[in-house]
Amino acid sequence: MKRILLAALGAISLSACAQAPDSTKTPERPAAQAAGPAAQAPAAEAGTPDARAIEAIRRLNPQVQIDRIDSAPLPGFRQAIVGGQVVYVSDDGRYVFVPGPNGALFDATAKRNLSEDALASMRQDLLKKIPEGERIVFAPPNPVHTVTVFTDVACGYCQRLHAEIAEYNRQGIAVEYLAFPRMGIGSEDYKTMVSVWCAADRRQALTKAKSNGSVPPKTCKTTVDMQYDIGQRVGLTGTPMILSEDGTQLGGYVPPAQLREALDKLAAERKAAPTI
Known part of the structure; x- marks a missing residue:
């Protein structure tokens, strides 16, 4: 319902x-x-x-x-x-x-x-705890909208979303990825995501991992555990989870044009909302 x-x-x-x-x-x-x-x-x-x-x-x-x-x-x-x-x-x-x-x-x-x-208000506060440098960002030169996406490397919907990342960017949408290894801390999935966050080129490593490629195992100090914890606290029940800049959940996998339409609608609603 x-x-x-x-x-x-x-x-x-x-x-x-x-x-x-x-x-x-x-x-x-x-x-x-x-x-x-x-x-x-x-x-x-x-x-x-x-x-x-x-x-x-x-x-x-x-x-x-x-x-x-x-x-x-x-x-x-x-x-x-x-x-x-x-x-x-x-x-x-x-x-x-x-x-x-x-x-x-x-x-x-x-x-x-x-x-x-x-x-949404609580999510905004929680997301601020994750340093900007810990996000893996795919963005066009002048983004119109920015979304946060909790992602998992082995999730089919996450892989599909990332396969269309160029189209999201063409739609004017910047995607900031956060890690949510849905199999849990310590799982093989988790270890892969830590390796991605420890890679010299995180964007390349994430793309490779999402295309079922092999990512060299690495360990380092990361915020993957923090990201996983915050993902649970913002109400994540599955990956991907897409959040707008104001913390509104926009869905799981959403096609690029449909996501742009939803973001435009949210922006218009915020602009029209009375100031308190």
């Missing part, structure tokens, strides 16, 4: 590696991106909390299937069964809460993920 609502709010592909996929296969698109006619909702009298709950969910995603609306154990909320999952909607129809390990609170009126807004 969270992914369905995120798709409705303009979020993009969350494709990412939890375990290394077959990189020869084309990543599947999330089912939530499929468009279709609005699903039928339960009957509700206009102006009631039930009707407002249905309207709130519909504002976030007109296509989602609403199976049932009931009273909720949480005062001031209605309980809805949506796509096989329980969600809670405030009686005034403004807030939609999706419970679960990766749950989120949405403002249905503003069409914003309030949980993501809170995380």
Whole structure:
């Protein structure tokens, strides 16, 4: 349900590696991106909390299937069964809460993920702890946007993203890589990433590692452990993880043109936001 609502709010592909996929296969698109006619909702009298709950969910995603609306154990909320999952909607129809390990609170009126807004601010602070010199940067001469990407050398989606790095740069996007060996500290994956960060030419070593090439094993003092720890603290559940300059998570693997479109939209929203 969270992914369905995120798709409705303009979020993009969350494709990412939890375990290394077959990189020869084309990543599947999330089912939530499929468009279709609005699903039928339960009957509700206009102006009631039930009707407002249905309207709130519909504002976030007109296509989602609403199976049932009931009273909720949480005062001031209605309980809805949506796509096989329980969600809670405030009686005034403004807030939609999706419970679960990766749950989120949405403002249905503003069409914003309030949980993501809170995380974005924290991510900005955490990322500042990693020195700029510890990032592996691929950038065009005059970047329009800069993203931080937590990456893993063995992840198929990470490899696909890096194979298109020239196109990201042509789109005006600078990519600053941070290490997240998803198999954990001490794994072979981790050792490869340490070797990359210890290489004389990190960019060349990272490109070689992501193309399944052999990187000479090296050890040195790096911040790979710190980067891995911060990746966990910013809410990373799979690689790659793409973050905008304001800490907003933009997805996992995202095609270059689609990422540029999302970044332009974020920039426009920030410019239009009232100054407090």
